[in-house]
Amino acid sequence: MHKVTFKFENSEDVNVFAAFGENLLEVARKTNVAIDAPCSGNAACGKCRVKLVGGNLESKKTLHISDEEYAAGWRLACVSTVCDDVEVLVPDIASAYRSRMKVADLSSPGEIKIFDDLKEQVLEAGIELKNDMEVVSVEMDIPSLDDTMPDNERFTRVLQAQTGMEKVRIPFCVLKKLSYVLRQSGFKVQAVMRRNDRDVFVYDVLKQDEKAVVSGLAIDIGTTTVSAIIIDMLSGEILAKGSAGNGQIRYGADVINRIIESLKQGGSEKLQNAIVEETINPLIDTMCKQAKLRSEQIYRMSVAANTTMNHLLMGVYADPVRMEPYIPTFFKTNSVFAGDLGIKVNPCAHIIVAPNIGSYVGGDITAGAFVSMVWNKPEFSLFIDLGTNGEIVFGNSDFMFSCACSAGPAFEGGDISCGMRATDGAIEACTIDEETMEPTYTVVGDPGTKPVGLCGSGIIDVIAELFRCGIISPKGKFIREGKRVRHDKDGMGSYIIAFEEDAGSVKDVEINEVDIDNFIRAKGAIFSAIRTMLSYCDFDISMIEHVYVAGGIGSGINMKNAIRIGMFPDVPLELYEYIGNSSLVGAYAMLYSRQSEQKVYEIAQNMTYIELSAIPSYMDEFVGACFLPHTDAALFPNIGQE
Numbered sequence: 001m002h003k004v005t006f007k008f009e010n011s012e013d014v015n016v017f018a019a020f021g022e023n024l025l026e027v028a029r030k031t032n033v034a035i036d037a038p039c040s041g042n043a044a045c046g047k048c049r050v051k052l053v054g055g056n057l058e059s060k061k062t063l064h065i066s067d068e069e070y071a072a073g074w075r076l077a078c079v080s081t082v083c084d085d086v087e088v089l090v091p092d093i094a095s096a097y098r099s100r101m102k103v104a105d106l107s108s109p110g111e112i113k114i115f116d117d118l119k120e121q122v123l124e125a126g127i128e129l130k131n132d133m134e135v136v137s138v139e140m141d142i143p144s145l146d147d148t149m150p151d152n153e154r155f156t157r158v159l160q161a162q163t164g165m166e167k168v169r170i171p172f173c174v175l176k177k178l179s180y181v182l183r184q185s186g187f188k189v190q191a192v193m194r195r196n197d198r199d200v201f202v203y204d205v206l207k208q209d210e211k212a213v214v215s216g217l218a219i220d221i222g223t224t225t226v227s228a229i230i231i232d233m234l235s236g237e238i239l240a241k242g243s244a245g246n247g248q249i250r251y252g253a254d255v256i257n258r259i260i261e262s263l264k265q266g267g268s269e270k271l272q273n274a275i276v277e278e279t280i281n282p283l284i285d286t287m288c289k290q291a292k293l294r295s296e297q298i299y300r301m302s303v304a305a306n307t308t309m310n311h312l313l314m315g316v317y318a319d320p321v322r323m324e325p326y327i328p329t330f331f332k333t334n335s336v337f338a339g340d341l342g343i344k345v346n347p348c349a350h351i352i353v354a355p356n357i358g359s360y361v362g363g364d365i366t367a368g369a370f371v372s373m374v375w376n377k378p379e380f381s382l383f384i385d386l387g388t389n390g391e392i393v394f395g396n397s398d399f400m401f402s403c404a405c406s407a408g409p410a411f412e413g414g415d416i417s418c419g420m421r422a423t424d425g426a427i428e429a430c431t432i433d434e435e436t437m438e439p440t441y442t443v444v445g446d447p448g449t450k451p452v453g454l455c456g457s458g459i460i461d462v463i464a465e466l467f468r469c470g471i472i473s474p475k476g477k478f479i480r481e482g483k484r485v486r487h488d489k490d491g492m493g494s495y496i497i498a499f500e501e502d503a504g505s506v507k508d509v510e511i512n513e514v515d516i517d518n519f520i521r522a523k524g525a526i527f528s529a530i531r532t533m534l535s536y537c538d539f540d541i542s543m544i545e546h547v548y549v550a551g552g553i554g555s556g557i558n559m560k561n562a563i564r565i566g567m568f569p570d571v572p573l574e575l576y577e578y579i580g581n582s583s584l585v586g587a588y589a590m591l592y593s594r595q596s597e598q599k600v601y602e603i604a605q606n607m608t609y610i611e612l613s614a615i616p617s618y619m620d621e622f623v624g625a626c627f628l629p630h631t632d633a634a635l636f637p638n639i640g641q642e
Contacts, residue, residue, distance in 0.1 A: 005087040006033045007053065018082045024057065025077040029250050035090060038253030040261060041078035045415060048077040054087035101283060103290050104241035112238050118371060118585050125376045127595045132194040133233045135212045136162060140187040151179050159200055167199035171348045174202050181205050192299060203299040203348050213297045215239060217345060218591045220364065220584035221305035221313060223388045224249060224421055226279050227584045230287050233300060236592045240287035247278035254388045255308035259318045272315040281344045298345035301338060302352040302591035304583040306362035310353060314341065326359035352590050352597060355604035360404035365391045366604045367586025372548040372579060375400060375603050379545035386411050386551035390526045394533055401537055403610040405529035410522035411456040416515045418453040425452030425504050427497060432465035437482045439497050450504030457557050459519055462511055464561035466495060467628050474628040476516035523567035524625035530569060532618045536610055541569045550582040566629030570636040
């Protein structure tokens, strides 16, 4: 066994012992050391860079590390194996993908405005903001030698009489505590329950003088980030809000790599543990402390996630999702409880899952489509959710079509040399002076936070500005020279956004021609999917009347720049609306409102899923879109007219 020491720029060392020949990235994963590996260790992305500062590693030379960098000690963790005691430095850029757990300041109107806006729209649509949760007082006769009825039957009969319902369900978690609570309270208790047309389900039994808190949890499980809120189920009030990085990220940035990882021995359990034990449960614990409640007081959950995330959360075999003919285990399920998955809330909490409609269009999109209100408006609208997969809905109150395209991880920083998620240190907005080529940028985090890399919105801005200033050609090649532009020995150009001395990293923050090419492909996938779907529906871009954009790639997207690079259609800017994390808001609606839940199911049933790979014209559209802004300039008549 050899001692492996992981060193960090701003935190304490982590020491672990590893066997001879063990892969360094796998050692880091087992030790819970965050090293970015969007390609899941295939040596394709070059993100898992570490610096050898002591001892030895067996490490292959790759194209991602220059001869000078290799001589200075830089290695890729995924192609390095332990052969001796070793010390490696994990730079900030390699661990920046792991979003710090954050809780929101609910006194800030901006944090809850989108939820308040949704309530207004839902009420205007004629949907009732009400669920079937309630708290009732139950008083029973005290048992005696003349009345030896069992506690559960005694409790059931009184509830039947009070509610008028014949069927009362008492789960095991309530049965365990029933006798104790009844005798502690003199057989006068409170029942936390839900009542529908079929039966009464009892979630909890409490003493009569105990304060009954009936709360619920809504979760958006993104491929990169998990966001959640806790609400009062009786009033709809938001009690806590938070987010954290998806612990599965170290097994790959995209769903395909994670599915492949899940097929390995013990892989499904590792991925389920990463999302439940490492991500959701700590997030619940943190938010419960903020809301001053016990996790057992969370009696219902709703989950909005893509199809793969749903499968991996539940530990369900996911390989058919990625293999033709792309058949998931389920689109909709109502059979899962929190206790089944080890989620640390009330074990009887029922989990509402936003329905999937295809292998690559999941519940996050059906929930988001509900929030956009496309289904309730006569105008022809686009709903675009930007992430590792770009998912798109087009339609109105009469019809809806949906599709998904594989944009790759570029929108969340993957495939980009200095790319990162929208966490502290990420450049999220940028402008460039056309004359001097000097950048001005804003960074995620507290004032004075130094830049570490670029998140999705920042990448859009930088590429758009480089193109606007004539620094790069429509093919993404550098055509101007200056202090900020340099070329390597092979002639590849790059633009320096922050020099090393101004950055919070061990190297310059820059974007090169390979990065730009990767991003052009990602934006090309989005635009070509939009064009293909519109054509399939016998529509064209001029008929779009509103565009809703969702996703967490930064604090917001500069729509003008997204149009300039050919990612979004060239329609008037006033038609665009950024609606943030629509998946979480949709999960909230399903949790709090029974009618909203039913409407989301209805939306999923009525939405037509288009498999783009089955449409011959899609590839032609994609090739045409891999240009700034497009090979057909007529599609972007307003570019250059500002």
